Amino acid sequence: MPTLSIVFPIEVTIERRNNMFWNRIIDRKSLGNRLFGSVFYKFVSGTVGYAVAHKPYSLEAIQAKTLRKTRDNESRDNELSQENELGFLEKLSLMMTKKLNEQVNNYSQQGKYQQAIPFAGRALVIREKLLGDEHPLVAKSLNTMAELYRQMGEYVRAEPRYRRALDLWKKTLGEEHPSFATSLNNLASLYVSTGEYARAKPRYRQALEIRRKTLGEEHPDVAVSLNNLAELYRRMGEYVCAEPLYRRALDIRKKTLEDEGLHYSFLDNLERAFQTRSSGQFFVMERPLRA
Template sequence: MFGMIHRVLADFLRSQSGETGEETQLLSETLQTIMTPEACRDPNQWALMIACGLHGEALLMVLQDLAPKQHSPTVVRLRLLLGILHSAQGLYGRAREQEEEAVFYARTNLGEEHPDTLTSMNNLASTLSHQGEYAGAVALQRTVLERRQRILGEEHPSTLTSMNNLALTLSDQGEYAGAVALQRLVLDLRQRQLGVDHPDTLTAMGILALTLFRQGEYVEARTLQISVLERTQRILGEEHPSTSLSAWNYLNLLLQTGDTETTLDILRKYLLWLLERDPSTLGGHQQRIRAGVAKFLESAEGS
């Protein structure tokens, strides 16, 4: 049904008079108030977001037929929202298609240093990293970081986000020294600016713990990860994706250190509920964690 609606909407808008551009722009702005990044990442709102996304695709078809320069910010932002939705669902191929279009459109019509261009590059880099294309991701992330440092300053939230993203990709590549240096800087600035309980501070702490774990620095990694897990559960709740990710990271650290008793305790307390849920209702991270939990239990039963 939704597919039929969005094709009909596109045909209707194309059939309108010269006011179609204004009408389409208004519809696009209204859609963006509903289809927020937060809503796109929330599995409980995916049914609505998918319907909105189909309308968004129809609006894009019309906007791109009209004055491209005039409607560039709207086109870019709609594509980014579609990319966020697909990425949250683990559909990285579809996310990449939207983000590549957003980058091209932003560079062509807004300029290399426009905030929407940098956001598009950042989102595309994240998707490339999820697909294992680290070299391409790092190249984009270094460019975004350099531009944000120059334009916004070292301590701007967008600059810190860029540092965080680059550090995570470097860690995935095994470049731990560079990753840790960036992550310690981000954590220090986050704590100073936002406080120790802020979600962005906890994210920075968790990323640093993961990199230290990969380096074999288990004692410091475990100390940081315990703090992240306890604070995340208290602030965001037991079933929040960030809590699941923190618990999964901590569980893997415990497995490496041979602490079986604590491993099982973390599993029961934070992760077993995932097996009771339909995977389609979970985000990309929680789907992968759910599969990991099932595999772990299967392996444990067979041993």
């Protein structure tokens, strides 16, 4: 995979203000320099107007305009915090990676995972540059890359990315967040792909419990976790454990009717469970369902 790099515009020096938030922005070498260069500085300092600055960064220009209005208002210094800055960076990272992620999705839907990798890698680099190494959106990009590698059968490359995403979600969102459950689920799916069922089982079970607790018993993601755990039991030959989980997953899908294709996948899995149980054959499902 070729090395990805981002070249940021040269730093533009402007007059510092006696505003705590504004000084922090500049001292970070700097928000504008890292994102979109001199247009940001000129707009915030009033050198250029909105009509010049808004293309192609309308969102950033609006945020910059807000900063300009508040930078000399000392009474609002305490109201402006790092959360304001982080929120701005998050919105910007979403905007900058939107097209890249669309390309990833398009190639993935066609099964062209190798072609999707460079776009996913570029999105990851952008998010790391803007948000740092420890942010939920960075974890999301890592998870995407891991999933691409898993689909390609490159499990050695997939596992460390899954694990890093899991660690980031645990650190930033906690162990009872749906995103943490999704990460557990995906890592378990990797272990199913490699035949490491003993490592997959506790992760599927933990993901199921988190989803039940945070999303409720009737949520579609709970149905996905039930299906995945049932599929694991079926692969292990534990049909008595698999069947009720399949049936429960199917009941939830009937109630939610969110995804007809997924509904029929559950039916197929239940039918396989009966077939393999009666015949003694071991049927390997090519792609276990994931959230």
